[in-house]
Amino acid sequence: MSTTLSPPPPTDTARMHLAKSSPRIPVYIFATVFASFCVITGLIWDICWHLSIGRDGLLSPPHLVIYLGAVVSGLFSGYEILRKTFWGSKEEKATSVKIWGFFYSSLGSLFCVWGALSMLTSAPFDDWWHNTYGLDVTILSPPHTVLILGIIGIQFGAMISVIAIKNQVKFLKNMTTNQEKALNSVLFVLFALSAGFLLTIWYTLISEELGRMRVRRSSFYIFSGAAFPILLMAVGKAVNHKWTITAVAAVYTILMLLTLWIIPLFPAEPKLGPILNHFDHYQGFQFPLLLILPAFAMDLLRHRFGYLNDWQLTPLLGFAFLIVFFVVQWFFGGFLMESPYARNWFFGSHYWYFGNPPEWEYRYKFGPWMLEDFGTLSKGLGIALIATLISTRIGLAWGNWMHKIQR
Secondary structure: OOOOOOOOOOOHHHHHHHHHOOOOOOHHHHHHHHHHHHHHHHHHHHHHHHHHOOOOOOOOHHHHHHHHHHHHHHHHHHHHHHHHHHHOOHHHHHOOEEEOOOEEEOHHHHHHHHHHHHHHHHHHHHHHHHHHHOOOOOOOOHHHHHHHHHHHHHHHHHHHHHHHHHHHHOOOOOOOHHHHHHHHHHHHHHHHHHHHHHHHHHHHHOHHHOOHHHOOOHHHHHHHHHHHHHHHHHHHHHOOOOOHHHHHHHHHHHHHHHHHHHHHHOEOOOOOOOOOOOOOEOOOOOOOOOOHHHHHHHHHHHHHOOOOOHHHHHHHHHHHHHHHHHHHHHHHHHHHHHOHHHOOOOOOOOOOOOOOOOOOOOOOOOOHHHOOOHHHHHHHHHHHHHHHHHHHHHHHHHHHHHHOOOO
16 A cells, blocks of 8 residues: 555635646745744754853843744734735635634644744743743743744644645646746745754753763653654655655754854853853754654655555654664764763863853763663663654654645
8 A cells, every 4th residue: 555645636616726826835934934943043042041141031132033933923924814814815715724704824824823922922921930930940841831832833834834835736737847846846945944943843842851961861762752753754744755854854953053053153151140160152052863864764764665554654664763763872972972072063062051060070971870771771662662653653644634734
């Protein structure tokens, strides 16, 4: 049974209207992808701010970048909903979702508007939280959880907006083969960007459990196996392309590297005591996980065994992800943790929170509590395999749903 799917044909009325549509990418698509970029880069900058400076204000520079993404996404998506509702043509309304029996919108625009409202709501909540409880000690504080849910809404909305336009292209009749190829190429780039930004926030959510100090514990691979295959499999199924998963993982990798290399170029100093580690420039976040290698392996296997159904693909792709990820991350994580060659601007393992003593004996070696004996590690990897298989299967089903989106 082939797993290469095509979007289901639209209704006769929608097909007729699509055939009359103009072969172009709406402006709000570019705006939402740009907004998705703003919110994730602003979030990483905000994490570096907390590591380097400490307390930030409501209108700190990282927050302004995040708010810019929310405003751009909300305004462009909101305008698109109002435009289709009050001034949209019959063709546009026929290919839109009707909300509350009155408004017309794409599914992606709905997520973007909801995400923008959630993000902007979190801003005064976060400021009150800081004033009441002080500096956050965790990424997932209540106001940050509201913020991150909003970010995910915007990024998911941007991604499925691109998918919907891409699935409509094959029904457009007033374009040549070359025009269709060029349009699909641009849409694939936009999809890889939006999905890569979503993967980055996905990673950020659990980054506290995926630090280099934890790479020799089975919990590192349990969290990774549960979190990443579900999204990687989903994007691989959502868009037909040989290298979809690799392209999305590459966007995540490049974004993480650029922020790691660029942010520490700017001056910063701690402003919240106690200050145990003194420096005069930003401290970087983390070197990206080597997700691009298992992503490449999964793309190869998807292409080679595309005739298998999803239940047959699940163990094949799940095993491939966990084995490749475990091997490369185990040894590379050890390099980042212990090697003096990783303590430079490229790998960034020398960056250190201002509240931690720089002479701590386990700064550059694994603490005994971060190591497991063979039996404990084997048991944990077995749990990681189960989590990976479940995540893979859910991701394939999710991808099948996204592949059918046309509105």
